[in-house]
Structure formats: C-alpha cells, structure tokens
Amino acid sequence: xxxxxxxxxxxxxxxTRQGTFVALRDxxxxxxxxxxxxxxxxSGCGKSxxxxxxxxxxxxxxxxxxxxxxxxxxxxxxxxVVFQNHSLLPWLTCFENVHLAVERVFGATESHxxxxxxxxxxxxxxxxxxxxxxxxHEVSGGMKQRVGIARALSMQPKVLLxxxxxxxxxxxxxxxxxxxxxxxxxATNSTVVMVTHDVDEAVLLSDRIVMMTNGxxxxxxxxxxxDLPKPRNRVALANDARxxxxxxxxxxxxxxxxxKEAA
Amino acid sequence: xxKAGKYLVEDLFPPVVGLxxxxxxxxxxxxxxxxxxxPVKTWHSAVSLxxxxxxxxxPNDQGIGWNILNSLGRVGIGFGLAALIGIPLxxxxxxxxxxxxxxxxxxxxxxxxxxxxxxxxxxxxxKAANPAAIWVIFISSIWPMIINTAVGVRQLxxxxxxxxxxxxxxxxxxxxKILFPATLPYMLTGIRLAIxxxxxxxxxxxxxxxxxxxxxxxxDEWNNLNVEHIIIAIFVVGIVGLLLETMLIxxxxxxxx
Numbered sequence: 001x002x003x004x005x006x007x008x009x010x011x012x013x014x015x016t017r018q019g020t021f022v023a024l025r026d027x028x029x030x031x032x033x034x035x036x037x038x039x040x041x042x043s044g045c046g047k048s049x050x051x052x053x054x055x056x057x058x059x060x061x062x063x064x065x066x067x068x069x070x071x072x073x074x075x076x077x078x079x080x081v082v083f084q085n086h087s088l089l090p091w092l093t094c095f096e097n098v099h100l101a102v103e104r105v106f107g108a109t110e111s112h113x114x115x116x117x118x119x120x121x122x123x124x125x126x127x128x129x130x131x132x133x134x135x136x137h138e139v140s141g142g143m144k145q146r147v148g149i150a151r152a153l154s155m156q157p158k159v160l161l162x163x164x165x166x167x168x169x170x171x172x173x174x175x176x177x178x179x180x181x182x183x184x185x186x187a188t189n190s191t192v193v194m195v196t197h198d199v200d201e202a203v204l205l206s207d208r209i210v211m212m213t214n215g216x217x218x219x220x221x222x223x224x225x226x227d228l229p230k231p232r233n234r235v236a237l238a239n240d241a242r243x244x245x246x247x248x249x250x251x252x253x254x255x256x257x258x259x260k261e262a263a
Numbered sequence: 264x265x266k267a268g269k270y271l272v273e274d275l276f277p278p279v280v281g282l283x284x285x286x287x288x289x290x291x292x293x294x295x296x297x298x299x300x301x302p303v304k305t306w307h308s309a310v311s312l313x314x315x316x317x318x319x320x321x322p323n324d325q326g327i328g329w330n331i332l333n334s335l336g337r338v339g340i341g342f343g344l345a346a347l348i349g350i351p352l353x354x355x356x357x358x359x360x361x362x363x364x365x366x367x368x369x370x371x372x373x374x375x376x377x378x379x380x381x382x383x384x385x386x387x388x389x390k391a392a393n394p395a396a397i398w399v400i401f402i403s404s405i406w407p408m409i410i411n412t413a414v415g416v417r418q419l420x421x422x423x424x425x426x427x428x429x430x431x432x433x434x435x436x437x438x439x440k441i442l443f444p445a446t447l448p449y450m451l452t453g454i455r456l457a458i459x460x461x462x463x464x465x466x467x468x469x470x471x472x473x474x475x476x477x478x479x480x481x482x483d484e485w486n487n488l489n490v491e492h493i494i495i496a497i498f499v500v501g502i503v504g505l506l507l508e509t510m511l512i513x514x515x516x517x518x519x520x
Binding site for chain 2: 055056057074075076077079080081083085087089091092100101104155
C-alpha cells in the first residue's frame with residue numbers, strides 16, 4: 001500500500017554556539033492514508049521539530065522524508081499545518097484568512113465564485129459560517145483555532161499537521177474541539193499527524209501513538225496502536241477497560257521509562 | 264450620577280480648570296509687565312487678525328491663513344518626499360541585514376544633527392530659500408520614518424512568516440498580505456513622529472529663510488514689535504501641531520490590531 005508519509009533514518013541537528021546539538025536521531029516512521037498519528041513526549045523531546053520536518057519548515061540533516069512518494073523539499077499545499085497559536089493574520093477576517101490559502105492552491109484553475117465557495121465551505125465545516133466576516137480578535141480562542149483548522153483543510157492537503165492545536169484552550173473547549181475534529185477527520189478521511197502532551201487526547205484521537213524519548217538526541221521510543229473502535233465517544237470510554245489499559249501504557253512510558261525532572 | 268454628568272466632571276472639568284489657570288497666570292504676569300500683552304488684548308488682536316485671514320498686500324504682507332497654508336505646504340512636500348524615500352528604504356533595511364549594517368552607522372551619526380544645520384547645504388545646492396526650507400523638512404522627517412519602518416519589518420513575528428511558507432504565498436502576497444499590514448502600525452508611528460518634528464522645524468527654518476510662512480511671520484512681527492501677534496502665532500503653531508497629531512493618532516487607531 002502507498003505510504004503517505006515516509007520518514008527514513010532521519011536525523012536533525014542544529015548548530016549552536018556550544019557546538020552541534022542533535023535534536024532527533026534515527027527516526028523511522030510510516031504513516032498510511034487516513035491514519036491519525038499523535039506524537040507525544042516530554043517538552044524538549046523534539047516532537048514539534050519532527051512535525052516541522054514533515055511540514056518542510058525545517059530540513060533534516062540526514063535521512064529521507066517523503067510525502068506521497070515525493071521528497072519533502074519545503075512547505076507545500078499537500079501538507080496543511082495548524083499552528084499552536086492559531087497564527088491567523090489579524091488584519092484579515094476569518095473568511096479572508098481561509099481565502100488566502102484557497103486562492104494559492106486553487107486560484108489558477110478555479111473561478112472566483114468557486115474559490116469563495118471553498119472558503120465558505122471550509123468555515124461551514126467547522127461551524128463558523130456566522131463568524132465569516134469577523135476579525136480574529138473578535139472571536140474566542142477556540143473559534144480562532146477552528147479557523148486555523150478550516151484554513152489548513154481548505155487546501156485539501158494529503159496530510160493535516162497539527163502542532164498542539166488545543167494546547168492553549170481550556171479543558172471544556174478542548175474537549176468540544178476534539179469531538180469536532182474526530183467528526184471532520186471521519187467525514188474527510190484525512191490523514192493527520194498531531195503533536196500533543198495530553199495523554200487523554202492522544203488515546204481518544206489516535207490510531208497510533210508515537211512516544212518519543214527525552215532529548216537531546218531523541219528518537220521514537222515506542223509506538224502504541226490504539227485499537228479502540230471508531231467512532232469513539234469520550235463518555236463511553238471513561239468506563240472502558242481497554243481505554244484505561246492504553247492510557248496506562250502511555251503514562252507508564254512517560255512517567256516511568258522516560259521519567260523527567262520538572263524543568 | 265448620569266453618564267453625561269460623569270463625563271462633565273471627569274473628562275471635561277480638569278482641562279477647563281487647567282486652561283483657566285493658565286490664562287489667569289498669563290493675565291497676572293501681563294498685568295505686572297509693560298511689554299507682555301494680556302489675554303484680553305491678545306484675543307481682540309486675534310479676532311481682528313482672523314476676520315480677514317486671506318488678504319494679500321504684497322509679498323511680505325499676507326493674511327495669517329496664507330502664512331499657515333504656506334508652512335503646511337512646505338511641510339507637506341518635504342514630508343511627502345521623505346515618506347516616498349524613507350519608507351521603502353526602511354523596508355529594505357529591515358528586510359536585508361547587510362543593508363542594515365551598511366546604513367546603520369550613517370543613520371546613527373546623522374540623525375542627532377539639528378535639521379537646521381542642513382539649511383546652508385540646502386541653500387548652497389538649490390540657491391533658493393523655498394526649496395532649502397523643504398530640504399530641511401525632508402531631512403528632519405526622514406529619520407523616524409526609516410527607523411520605525413525598519414523596526415516594524417524586523418519585529419515581524421516568525422509565526423506569520425511560517426504561515427506564508429506553509430501557504431506557499433508568492434512574494435507579492437507576502438508583501439501585501441503580511442509584511443505591509445504587519446509593519447503599518449510602526450510606519451504610522453514613524454510618520455507621526457516625523458510630522459511632529461517637521462512642524463517643529465518649519466518655524467525655525469522659515470525664520471531663517473523668509474518668504475510667506477508662519478515662521479517668517481513670527482520674525483516679521485518681532486521686527487514690528489507686535490507682541491500680540493507673536494503670542495497668537497505660538498497658539499496657532501501649537502493648535503495646528505495638535506490637529507496634525509490627533510489626525511494621525513486617529514488613522515493609527517484604525518490600523519492597530
């Protein structure tokens with residue numbers, strides 16, 4: 001089967017004043033179409049670095065990175081990115097923020113009306129039709145993050161990359177957005193790579209959880225397959241033995257095998 | 264207390280008291296002085312002056328309106344030219360480190376020089392008073408525009424640049440949708456500082472160059488020993504400066520995100 005994301009023997013080091021700093025080493029990961037993969041690990045383990053590598057914002061020092069059998073040579077519309085701090089442009093309305101992305105990807109082939117429909121459609125998918133013409137500072141944090149997701153999805157990427165997208169939100173809003181994300185991913189059959197530090201989020205959303213060892217020179221410690229049936233329901237899972245087993249496995253990895261002093 | 268009442272007490276009352284005290288002290292000082300005219304005398308003089316602001320009696324005797332408009336015109340031209348050159352230059356300095364390092368010693372050295380020191384150079388090059396005055400305005404207002412624009416470009420958050428890269432935006436889109444709007448508030452600060460300085464400098468420059476303008480008018484009235492008119496000129500310069508500043512603050516507010 002065709003692999004959507006293929007990472008082979010990737011190493012990433014940065015040149016610092018103290019010499020070379022190896023952030024990631026020996027990373028091997030394959031992601032199938034339609035798969036939801038989360039990267040979890042303590043802060044400083046390079047999970048965001050790995051995501052930025054897939055996004056093409058960083059170039060690996062060594063190794064091969066492919067997306068749909070093409071080498072990742074830089075950022076591209078085949079990989080939509082949702083940033084942790086939403087990164088919407090404050091001088092554009094929610095609609096214009098999404099439209100900017102749509103225009104770049106489909107502007108050459110589609111009419112103005114089609115582009116507008118795409119932008120509106122993406123916002124409708126995250127239930128923000130009513131806020132289309134509001135500016136980012138006029139909407140809540142959760143809504144901003146939803147615009148960020150709409151912007152990334154509007155490009156119809158092969159892979160959706162999310163860097164702790166709900167990290168800055170309160171617990172209730174986060175749960176709400178996780179539920180929405182599950183529905184959107186199921187409806188669009190998206191391939192997702194998501195960075196998180198939230199164990200519950202990882203177990204709830206993922207098909208596989210990639211657990212990273214502590215940095216420097218971090219690598220993939222274990223990969224846990226989450227075999228819970230979909231669609232998942234957070235309330236039902238609260239009493240699910242298998243859910244707790246999986247959750248326990250992640251916790252054990254993070255707090256026993258890779259225990260870390262509070263930084 | 265009603266909303267209007269609260270506004271009267273908290274926002275309107277203090278400045279009125281301040282202005283009242285100011286005029287009172289002025290009146291007391293004038294009362295004890297033989298040469299300084301008091302507020303009432305100055306007011307009468309102002310009323311007659313502004314009753315006919317646009318008369319023309321030869322090149323050295325024109326209405327106060329013409330003087331103000333002439334000064335504003337010089338500021339407008341000098342300032343406009345400075346914006347035309349300073350803002351693009353600021354963008355380039357902010358964007359390219361090499362250019363920044365290249366120009367930084369020159370800018371740092373020339374910026375603290377009093378703009379009036381450039382007047383002789385202007386007279387030498389242009390061989391006329393009016394372009395020389397405009398030149399002084401140009402020099403005095405270009406620095407804040409270069410510096411603030413460059414700072415704005417440098418302050419551009421990495422996040423926005425990442426968005427540009429992820430969305431794969433063209434250079435033109437990056438400029439119009441990200442770089443320009445992100446820099447605009449800084450640019451407007453530069454413009455505000457520049458117009459403040461330009462308006463400060465024009466009075467001094469016109470005193471030296473002559474012609475029609477509020478600065479020369481002050482000098483002329485000093486030669487006529489018309490002290491009321493000098494005081495009126497001070498108020499006029501202050502009020503026009505205040506209006507310019509307020510206008511630019513209103514524009515800046517529109518563009519703060």
